[in-house]
Amino acid sequence: MASLGRLFRLALGAWALVLLVALAAPAQAQQPSSVNPTASSVKEQQLLQELNRIQGRVSIPDARSGVLEQPQGRDWRYFRDVTLRWIGGIVILGMLAMLIVFYLARGMVKIEGGRSGRTVVRFNGFERTIHWMTATCFIILAISGLNITFGRPLLLPLIGLEAFSDWSQWAKYAHNYLSFPFTIGVIVIFLMWIGGNIPNKVDVDWIKRGGGLVGDDHPPAYRFNAGQKFMYWVVVLGGGAVAATGYLLMFPFYASGIEGMQIASVIHSVVAVLFVAAMIAHIYIGTIGMEGAFEAMGSGTVDVNWAKEHHSLWLEQQKAREAAADARSAAASPAE
Amino acid sequence: MARLKFLCDADRCIECNACVTACKNEHEVPWGINRRRVVTINDGKPGERSISMACMHCTDAPCAAVCPVNCFYTTADAVVLHSKDLCIGCGYCFYACPFGAPQYPKVGNFGSRGKMDKCTFCAGGPEADGSKAEYEKYGANRLAEGKLPLCAEMCSTKSLLAGDGEIIAQIYKERVTKRGYGSGAWGWKTAYREGIDT
Numbered sequence: 001m002a003s004l005g006r007l008f009r010l011a012l013g014a015w016a017l018v019l020l021v022a023l024a025a026p027a028q029a030q031q032p033s034s035v036n037p038t039a040s041s042v043k044e045q046q047l048l049q050e051l052n053r054i055q056g057r058v059s060i061p062d063a064r065s066g067v068l069e070q071p072q073g074r075d076w077r078y079f080r081d082v083t084l085r086w087i088g089g090i091v092i093l094g095m096l097a098m099l100i101v102f103y104l105a106r107g108m109v110k111i112e113g114g115r116s117g118r119t120v121v122r123f124n125g126f127e128r129t130i131h132w133m134t135a136t137c138f139i140i141l142a143i144s145g146l147n148i149t150f151g152r153p154l155l156l157p158l159i160g161l162e163a164f165s166d167w168s169q170w171a172k173y174a175h176n177y178l179s180f181p182f183t184i185g186v187i188v189i190f191l192m193w194i195g196g197n198i199p200n201k202v203d204v205d206w207i208k209r210g211g212g213l214v215g216d217d218h219p220p221a222y223r224f225n226a227g228q229k230f231m232y233w234v235v236v237l238g239g240g241a242v243a244a245t246g247y248l249l250m251f252p253f254y255a256s257g258i259e260g261m262q263i264a265s266v267i268h269s270v271v272a273v274l275f276v277a278a279m280i281a282h283i284y285i286g287t288i289g290m291e292g293a294f295e296a297m298g299s300g301t302v303d304v305n306w307a308k309e310h311h312s313l314w315l316e317q318q319k320a321r322e323a324a325a326d327a328r329s330a331a332a333s334p335a336e
Numbered sequence: 337m338a339r340l341k342f343l344c345d346a347d348r349c350i351e352c353n354a355c356v357t358a359c360k361n362e363h364e365v366p367w368g369i370n371r372r373r374v375v376t377i378n379d380g381k382p383g384e385r386s387i388s389m390a391c392m393h394c395t396d397a398p399c400a401a402v403c404p405v406n407c408f409y410t411t412a413d414a415v416v417l418h419s420k421d422l423c424i425g426c427g428y429c430f431y432a433c434p435f436g437a438p439q440y441p442k443v444g445n446f447g448s449r450g451k452m453d454k455c456t457f458c459a460g461g462p463e464a465d466g467s468k469a470e471y472e473k474y475g476a477n478r479l480a481e482g483k484l485p486l487c488a489e490m491c492s493t494k495s496l497l498a499g500d501g502e503i504i505a506q507i508y509k510e511r512v513t514k515r516g517y518g519s520g521a522w523g524w525k526t527a528y529r530e531g532i533d534t
Contacts, residue, residue, distance in 0.1 A: 038347060038519040041383040045525070056377035056387075059353060060370050065436055068375040068389055071526050073432040077398045080428070148404045148426065156406060165405045165422040172424050252427060252440075252449070262431050 044069075064253060076262040080269075084149055088273040095277040099284045109213070109290040111306050119301035120318055127192060128300055134185030134235075137178045142276050144171035149269065179246055186239035189232075196223040197232040202313065223314040231282050238275040242268055338500035339414045340457055341528065342488070343508055344388045346519045348495035351376055351386035355487035355496055359390070362458070362486045363475025369439040371455040372487055385519060388487070388496050390455035391416065391437035392527035399429035399438060413479070415457040420473045425449040434526045457498070458485040505532050 047054045054068040123131070147155065147168060156164040203226035209219040211227050219225075224232065245268035248256055256264065286293050292306035307315040351374050359365065359372045372390035393416045400408035400416065407422035408429075427449050430438040443450035460477030463470035470477060478486060488498035497504040505521070509532060512518035521532045 036517045038517045041346075041519055042377045042385050044520055044522050047377070048526075054375075054377065056375040057379045058373050058375055059351070060356065060373055062368070062370060062373070065370060065373045066375055067436055068377070068387060069434055069523060069526055070436070071434045073398055073434050077402050077432045080402050080432075148428075152404055152406055161406065161422055165407070165424060168405050169424045172426060249427070252430075258431065258436070261427075265431060 064257070067258065070258060072259065072262070076265070079266055080149075084266075084269050084273070085153075087270060088146070088149055091273050091277040092280070095280050099281065099289075103284075103288065106213070108288060111292050111303060112216070112218075112309060113305040115292070115303045116305040118304045120304055120307050120315065121300060122296040122302045122307070123300050125300065128297055130185055130188045130192065131297055133181055134189060137182035137185060138279065140174050140178055141182060142272070142279070144175040145269075145272055146276070147171050148175075149273075176250055179243065179250070182239070183243040186235060186243065189239075190236045193224070193232055197229045199226070199229055202226075203229060218309045218312070220312045221310065221314065222317070223311060225311065227285075231278065234275065234278045238271050238278070241271045242275065245271070337412045337414075339502070340393060340499065341414075341501035341504060341524075342390065342392060342457075342485075343497040343504045343521050343524070343532075345495045345497065345508060345511065346385040346387050346522055347515075347517065348493045349374070349386040349388060350493055350495070352492050354490050354492050355388045358486045358490040359455070362478075363456075365453070365475065366441055369441060369453050371437075371439065371453065387522045388491075389435055389523065390487070391433075391457070392435055392523050393455075393457055394434075394527040395529060398432035398434065402428045402432040404428060409462070411459060413457075413459075415459045415479070417456055417459060417461055417474075418452065418454070419462045420451045420453075421462075423451045425451050435523060458483070501528070508532055 044054065048069065048071065052072055053070040056066050056068055058066045148171075151164065151168060155167075159167070200222075202221060206219040206221055206226045209217045211219065211225060213227075245264040248254075248264040249261055249268065252261065286297065292303050296302045304315070307318075353374050356370060356372050356374060360370070363371070365371055372388060374386050374388045376384060376386045378384040393414060395414070397408065397410070397416045399418075400406075400410070403418075404426060405422050405424055407420075408416060408418045410416055425440060427438075427440065429452060430436070430440070437454045438452045439454060440449035440452055456474050456477075458476060458478035460466075460470045460480065461474035463473065465477050465480035476486075478484065483489070485498040488496045497507060508518065508521060525531045
């Protein structure tokens with residue numbers, strides 16, 4: 001009897017267990033359908049809206065490739081393909097057009113007093129070497145740089161894909177390697193001419209009187225007039241800016257990520273096209289724009305009458321210095 | 337013609353990096369270059385996701401638009417390829433690419449860039465299909481052999497899909513319907529200007 005009772009209790013217990021499991025089962029079965037793993041997960045659109053880039057971790061050694069998505073490249077693309085071409089086209093063609101109109105209207109600025117036949121040293125050999133080294137580098141850098149922006153629409157259709165690629169490859173090498181002597185040139189120019197290029201009161205008067213370009217006035221100037229000082233600072237500041245941003249692009253990821261390089265590329269190209277426009281004006285005034293100007297950087301000497309008209313205060317300083325030197329040498333070598 | 341695309345089902349990716357390894361091996365990609373990588377977002381936190389990413393072969397590809405020497409071309413299957421003979425290694429495609437796909441071997445001094453390398457959707461380059469020259473420059477041309485990209489073929493969880501955009505979108509939609517969730521096709525809005533409605 002006792003064993004029958006035990007068997008009954010066991011059966012009851014088993015039944016209860018089965019009932020419990022059966023009751024619990026639907027609750028378990030329902031659970032997965034209510035779980036949505038993506039509800040708590042990171043979402044692409046949300047990440048993009050927050051930061052405009054998606055970054056994570058990668059297990060390969062190239063940690064930079066942890067940036068998954070960065071759609072701001074679109075802005076850079078628009079700048080490169082549209083904005084820059086407009087800016088570059090307007091400033092460079094605009095400058096050329098202005099100079100042509102100016103030349104037709106004004107012609108070459110002549111030495112009013114005619115050539116005196118006597119000359120005075122304006123730039124020594126070292127200054128001229130630095131100038132021409134920087135200038136040569138600049139012209140090659142400018143052409144190879146403009147090729148990157150304007151070559152594909154303008155030159156490529158004329159010479160074909162292969163020839164254009166070969167030329168661009170060499171232009172890129174030239175652009176990269178000549179950046180070094182150019183940068184050295186800019187630094188030396190900064191140091192060797194800083195003395196004469198600090199703006200002062202004479203410049204205000206010079207600008208007010210149109211610098212002698214407008215009208216036939218000859219406002220006084222020291223070694224560098226306000227226009228030349230402007231050009232000096234264009235070279236120093238513009239050259240500094242293109243060099244700094246250029247090296248950021250040339251040495252990828254040394255100092256900046258991809259956004260930094262996009263910004264560097266924008267600054268580099270905008271400053272560069274303005275620089276080119278400014279240098280076109282500089283070349284104009286140094287050659288066909290003004291009589292007697294080229295020889296300052298050519299032979300290093302200028303006509304005294306040219307100096308009198310364009311750099312009167314500098315000529316006086318030079319004369320005073322010469323007189324002082326003569327007096328010294330006279331004192332050093334007593335009368336015969 | 338098909339419009340070939342990649343789709344990474346982030347809810348399936350387990351960051352095993354088999355796709356990365358398969359790609360490197362199949363194309364004998366040089367040291368330091370990864371055509372494909374797996375990025376893990378919110379690593380170790382709840383809700384982390386891993387996404388396998390390479391060139392997405394964008395519609396109106398930014399790389400092709402900014403290339404100064406016009407070295408990119410798009411195949412009839414909408415795969416974005418480039419010519420290493422024309423490439424000058426300027427790095428512009430890398431500035432424009434939303435996915436960080438272009439890679440440059442460090443060949444010159446100071447880490448200057450060599451000719452660009454990127455995912456070809458296993459479709460080689462401009463050289464004759466399956467030629468030695470093509471293999472050396474761009475890796476295997478599986479598409480010409482009637483095969484799909486090896487990264488997707490090797491995917492251990494079938495997270496990474498490669499093929500006709502409409503077909504892989506359909507597969508993804510069916511998965512989402514069946515399991516009841518999906519975090520969307522990562523990168524599609526950026527690359528193709530259209531997501532997948534699920």
